[in-house]
Amino acid sequence: MDLLVRHATAAAAEHTDGACGEDRDAMRHAVREASGETHPHAARLAGALLRGAPAARLSWGCER
Structure with a gap:
């Protein structure tokens, strides 16, 4: 649930x-x-968390 809210x-x-x-x-x-x-985790993934198009980040977040 937390991931969905985020x-x-x-x-x-x-x-x-x-x-x-x-x-x-x-x-x-x-x-x-x-x-x-x-x-x-945020420090290690900061670049990945902030770059790319919104759809790409959504896909990335769901895969992890």
Whole structure:
């Protein structure tokens, strides 16, 4: 269930009208700067989590 909620939230954020650009930038910064000690998976996968088209990320997330 948690994965479904996360995907729905991410999809909604990607389809906004750009009004939350600062929030999106802050989220990207937080993922890129995630500590390998406290968030090892996010730190290791930061590039993959943030690149590509939305459909590609959805597919990638469902495969993992």
